[in-house]
Each structure stands twice: as C-alpha cells, then as structure tokens.
Amino acid sequence: MGASKSDHFTEEQNELSILFKALGHPARIAIIQHILSTKSCICGDLVEKFPLSQATISQHLKELKYANIIQGTIEGNSICYCLNPQTLEKLNQVINHFIDSEKCKGTQCC
Amino acid sequence: MGASKSDHFTEEQNELSILFKALGHPARIAIIQHILSTKSCICGDLVEKFPLSQATISQHLKELKYANIIQGTIEGNSICYCLNPQTLEKLNQVINHFIDSEKCKGTQCC
DNA sequence: AAAGTAAATCGTAATATTGCAATATAGTAA
DNA sequence: TTACTATATTGCAATATTACGATTTACTTT
Numbered sequence: 001m002g003a004s005k006s007d008h009f010t011e012e013q014n015e016l017s018i019l020f021k022a023l024g025h026p027a028r029i030a031i032i033q034h035i036l037s038t039k040s041c042i043c044g045d046l047v048e049k050f051p052l053s054q055a056t057i058s059q060h061l062k063e064l065k066y067a068n069i070i071q072g073t074i075e076g077n078s079i080c081y082c083l084n085p086q087t088l089e090k091l092n093q094v095i096n097h098f099i100d101s102e103k104c105k106g107t108q109c110c
Numbered sequence: 111m112g113a114s115k116s117d118h119f120t121e122e123q124n125e126l127s128i129l130f131k132a133l134g135h136p137a138r139i140a141i142i143q144h145i146l147s148t149k150s151c152i153c154g155d156l157v158e159k160f161p162l163s164q165a166t167i168s169q170h171l172k173e174l175k176y177a178n179i180i181q182g183t184i185e186g187n188s189i190c191y192c193l194n195p196q197t198l199e200k201l202n203q204v205i206n207h208f209i210d211s212e213k214c215k216g217t218q219c220c
Numbered sequence: 221a222a223a224g225t226a227a228a229t230c231g232t233a234a235t236a237t238t239g240c241a242a243t244a245t246a247g248t249a250a
Numbered sequence: 251t252t253a254c255t256a257t258a259t260t261g262c263a264a265t266a267t268t269a270c271g272a273t274t275t276a277c278t279t280t
Contacts, residue, residue: 022134077226095205165239
C-alpha cells in the first residue's frame with residue numbers, strides 16, 4: 001500500500017499537511033509569487049507567463065484554492081485570484097509556534 | 111508525463127517547494143510536533159508512538175533531513191534528531207515576506 | 221441566436237510518493 | 251567473536267500527483 005493514513009493523525013496534523021502540501025510544488029510557489037508581484041489580482045495571464053498548459057495551471061490553482069491559500073472572484077469573463085490573508089497569517093502562527101517551542105526547550109543536543 | 115518540470119522554475123522556487131513538500135504529510139507534521147514536545151532530542155521512540163512501521167518512519171525522517179528541517183547526531187546505538195533552527199527561521203522569513211508583499215499591494219479585490 | 225473567449229473538467233499516460241516486509245548496516249553488550 | 255539493538259536501505263505493490271489534449275461550462279460580444 002502507499003497512501004494517506006489520515007485517520008491515524010489528528011485533525012490539525014491533516015489540515016496543516018494539506019496547507020504545506022499545496023505549497024510543495026515549484027509551479028504553485030511561482031503562482032503565489034506572481035500574485036504577490038502583481039498590483040491587482042491576477043487573471044488568466046499565468047498561462048502565458050509559465051511553460052505549462054492552461055489545464056495544468058487550472059489544476060494548480062484548484063489545489064491552492066482547496067488549501068484556502070488563494071481565493072477567486074468572477075470578474076466578467078475571467079476570474080480574479082488573490083491570496084487569502086487569513087491563511088497566510090495562520091501559516092505564520094504555525095511557524096512561529098514551531099520556533100517558540102524550539103527555543104523554549106533550551107536543549108542544544110544536535 | 112507528469113512530473114517535476116523543475117528546469118522551468120527558479121532555484122528559489124524549487125528550493126522552497128522542497129521545504130514545503132517535506133512538511134506536506136501528516137506523519138511528518140506529527141514527527142515535528144513530537145520533537146518539539148520532547149525536552150531532549152528524540153530517538154527511536156517514534157516507532158512506538160505512531161502507527162507506522164520502522165521502515166516508514168525512517169523514510170519520513172530521511173525526507174525531513176533532506177529538506178534540512180531536522181538534523182541527527184549519532185548517540186551511542188541510536189540516533190538523536192532535532193529541528194534545525196535555521197531552516198525554521200528561513201521558513202518564517204518566507205512567510206513574512208509573503209505577508210508583507212500582500213499588505214504592500216493595498217488592493218482589496220477579492 | 222451564433223461566434224468568441226476564459227476557465228474548469230475529463231480522460232489518460234508518466235512519474236512520484238507512501239508503506240511495509242525483508243534485509244543490510246552499524247554500533248553495543250555478552 | 252557472537253548475540254543483541256537500533257536505524258537505514260532495498261524491493262515491490264498500492265496510491266497520488268503531475269501534465270496535457272480534448273471537451274465542457276459559463277460568460278461576452280456581435
């Protein structure tokens with residue numbers, strides 16, 4: 001076998017892993033960076049920007065949406081995507097919690 | 111086809127995705143949380159703690175090591191793993207950069 | 221309505237990940 | 251050295267991800 005034993009882990013662990021997994025592909029990092037570098041929200045210009053087909057881009061966007069990292073609104077004929085600040089904030093808290101816990105330990109064994 | 115067009119993306123994008131991908135599995139999140147919750151570095155008690163075989167745990171540890179999230183030192187017969195603070199800090203910076211860029215945009219279109 | 225445009229979905233092939241039993245490796249203890 | 255213990259690696263099956271052409275859906279324009 002080889003998959004997702006998600007029942008064996010906590011709700012939080014599964015949630016977090018979905019979030020991180022969504023960020024675990026260079027194309028999706030590139031999409032996020034592109035959204036950040038664009039003043040307005042982005043629409044379908046990603047297909048021209050990246051060496052990936054429209055279908056593939058759409059699939060990556062779907063995953064980012066599923067993880068609540070981006071959100072889209074319909075804008076006439078096209079769709080406008082931008083980041084979800086709440087999810088970014090949550091991510092920030094998670095990492096900070098990691099760092100705080102690590103510092104708190106005070107052990108320096110490695 | 112169906113894989114890694116990593117040539118088409120920047121070094122940074124590939125690096126970041128490796129980092130996030132390593133965090134993109136509930137077992138690996140659980141391992142990290144366990145390391146954080148343990149005062150000293152952890153050794154092989156993970157196998158008893160999780161419903162996964164020794165081989166599987168070892169494989170997850172290997173991925174975390176590859177992404178530089180954990181580091182291990184040999185401690186007698188067993189191995190002692192703990193988190194790499196530098197990688198956590200890098201992760202923190204990345205997320206903060208995302209948040210800063212987002213705030214900087216000042217557009218509220220979604 | 222008909223044609224055009226943009227994004228999503230479907231079907232499918234290639235590849236990667238996950239998980240484990242079995243085995244190998246490396247150190248410890250007798 | 252031999253037995254023991256702990257972790258890593260190998261080989262393989264099951265599943266998931268990635269990518270894209272073709273198609274569908276939804277909206278716009280003529």
